[in-house]
Amino acid sequence: MTNVHGMKLDAGYLEQALAAVLESEQLPPIVQAGHPVLRAQALPFTGQLSAAELARLIEIMTETMRAAPGVGLAAPQIGIPLQLAVLEDQYEVDADNAAARDRMPLELFAILNPRYTPVGTVLASHYEGCLSMSGWQGVVDRPTTVDLAYDDELGTVRTRRFTGWQARIVQHETDHLAGMLYIDKAYTRSLAATAEYSAHWAYPDIAEARAALKF
Incomplete structure (x- = not known):
């Protein structure tokens, strides 16, 4: 798997990344595009955490997402290569x-x-953005x-x-969780700095942006 400073993004790396987040007294930083963990296939959750540890990690991720603020956060975005995300x-x-x-409300x-x-x-x-492409x-x-198949935090x-x-x-x-960012699927000619998006293209639909930016 991908190396980070000579360390493989494997079970050992995952263990260290989890410990760093769970043992910290502060919310973790959101890593930005260019960090290798964002481009790695995240490891499946197979019980690497106890129920209490998993609940705590989900709580930390939720607090980080809300503080950003955002509507979703995946574990790789805080440096943890694990197939886990929170959405709200x-x-x-x-x-x-x-x-x-x-757009309808989505409960956590x-x-x-x-x-x-x-x-x-x-x-x-x-248009969409990403907390890891600030x-x-x-x-x-x-x-x-879409139909989403997943395991919940109780293993169901x-x-x-x-x-x-x-x-x-x-x-x-x-x-x-598959190492993909929205930029991989975006129309590159549509890319806009947030200030420019707010000034010119923050409409309910993309018709004016499509016409002006030619994508």
């Missing part, structure tokens, strides 16, 4: 934005070892509906169907 979307958005993006939940499968062939195109936004085509195998913006969050966070 309780932010208030205006009605036009919510309608254009089919954690996913372990997730896999998603597109349902149908309909795609939606929207300062940038890009347009990504994603399936509007679950399958849920997500649509609209919730489906986008699910795909974005699950992609992180």
